Amino acid sequence: MARPRELLGLRRFHMRAMHHDVPLQTITNKRDMKMDETTKPAMHPATKEMLENFDYDHLPPALQAVSKPFHDLAHDVASKYSGAELTAGLRKLLESKDCVVRAARPKKA
Secondary structure, three states: OOOHHHHHHHHHHHHHHHHOOOOHHHOOOHHHOOOOOOOOOOOOHHHHHHHHOOOOOOOOHHHHHHHHHHHHHHHHHHHHOOOHHHHHHHHHHHHHHHHHHHHHOOOOO
């Protein structure tokens, strides 16, 4: 019989899996969950929404070149990590991108 601590750990794992849209019936044990491209949990909806703020197609070409590295970094990080710290990091990266894009805007005469 499993010890209460093991059950608690498995419950936390299942709750986390549910948070990332992974069906519970596909996970029977922590060791069964291998993180590769085919079994990677879906991206959280809040993360997807945050990534939309890094789009740069609406900007003039000169500002697109400034914004694109932030877009690429945000998508790279979001594809590798998840959780509250990711959201905080993306928010701060978005603030940085906004500041740099504003700094690169052509100055009015």
